[in-house]
Amino acid sequence: MQIQYKPTRTLLQTILHVEILQGMALTLKRLFSKPITRQYPQEKPDVRLGFRGQHALVRDQASGGSKCVACMRCATVCPSRCIRIRYHEDEESGARVVDSYDIEALRCVYCGFCEEVCPVNALVMTEVFEYGAYDRQSIFFDQQRLLENWDRFTELKGGGMDNYVNPFWRPRGADEKTLTAAKRVKVPDDWTLEGQVVGKKFKTERSV
């Protein structure tokens, strides 16, 4: 497609500065419309569900601790290698017990792979995005801090976190059969394969 782009200007238009006035009229019109600028520290932006922000370990209501089973999947998948887990095996039951769980958030690239691979929904990236600090220590999250992050996030959401589902825990459009038992949680209708959005034209063409 050859584009037509030779602007022409008559003598009268040149003298009267028509194109300049048109531009000015547009900017003048904006003067009377609603401003779109957000006064940030006073007005918080609207953060969408599943925003990849500050890390947290989900606090288990039953035990009061984290749900982590030390499967090491998050530490393995992490591209920036910022997760460090230490565990020992319980001598009687053989179950793994987490000794320490550290996330060095300054190294994190916020890809969200860790929460996606977690088989028990223990790890989450919350919608909290304001946690700047003046020293490195306050952005180094150990297990205690990560659990506190979850509490803070719960407070932010106004409680009722039993029904909270992060989109990365149970990827939208994922087949139920491929997920672990803990990930087969109840989700909104359009997250499932049956309720997914289909194009209007596709529907009509297939019915014909």
Place this chain on the structure above:
Amino acid sequence: MTRPVTKTLEIPVADGERNPYSLKMGPQHPATHGVLRVDLELDGETILKCTPHVGYLHRGFDKIAENRTYAQTLILTDRLDYIGAMANNVGYCVAVEQLLGFSVPERAKYIRTMVCEMSRICSHLLWLATHALDIGAMTVFLYCFREREILLDLFEELCGARLTFSYPRIGGVRQDVTRKFIDELQRVIHLFPGRIEEYETLIDTNRIWLKRTVGIGKLSGDKALALGLTGPCLRGSGVDYDIRKHRPYDAYDQMDFEVPLGSDGDIYARYRCRMEELRQSLRILQQCVDMLPPGPVLDKDAPDLVMPLHKNTKGGEADSTSYGTGIIKFMEEQGIYPAGDIYVSTEAPKGELGFYFISDGSARAYRMHIRSPSFIHISALPTIAQGELIADLIANIGSLDVVIGECDR
């Protein structure tokens, strides 16, 4: 303490010749779009020689990729061209899929095409904003950012990030679209044509804009091809080359769109090409929304994030060494990944983005090379800028649409 003056300043002038002087522009100059240094040799205001220096933002992605699995390398591509990161993500995934022989479900192809075009609009809007600001039109800058914000919100709804998306995956995409996303996108498609007209009202026929762009930075089609330019820079010179048309990937072969071509090859032609591309992108978006087929968004054979190809290794003993680096050894024994090399290119907003892989059959690339359009474009700068004025150099850098993150990698 003042230094004693030993010698008065004398400018040596040869007989009948004017002495050129050198000027270092950048690397912190705001008009160079990042950390680009340009060494100039000037005669008055005319550029005799211009040498761009790159490498101030070098992070060694090609090398880091050798130490990450294919799934992990995806996050590096976010940081190439951070303005339209989704196109890089998709380009990388398309390349790896062709190397390893994975297929993508139909729905995922449409979603990828959709996000690619959204990314193109994002990139072109930011290009228009900064380019106009360089030339001196500040209003357009503010208006473009207003629209870009809407698209970034949409990306946030889709994948939880506004800039570094990491959204596609090898063999599909990570998340399906929501109904809210599709509704908002539909609104964007209706809203944007009017907004593009607004920008055109502001600068299209503006006499200052025309003075700064028409006839400046001219490149003939042959010259542009010889310099290796791609994307809107090449199409502005009238060469019909668009990978979306000529070697379609994802769902581009199903799409009905046209490739805008200029003829003069000056800054104004490139500007017009990009503006038309915005409209064509909106057309593609509308078709994607209309024709979105149902089905899964991730192929059932797609490699697992944490243990690539775990699902395909039936009967393989996954012992304790299969975590961490052990997994690589484990898969080498199985001989899963095909060895060989491949070059796959896709149409990123800036031009042809190519990935060249040498695979030795392991889960990591033995060598990954990125053919980034910005690096090629910056090398064309000396040819374009020679003989022109120093003020036009700013306009030239802007019109080539370079992002230093992609240029230096």
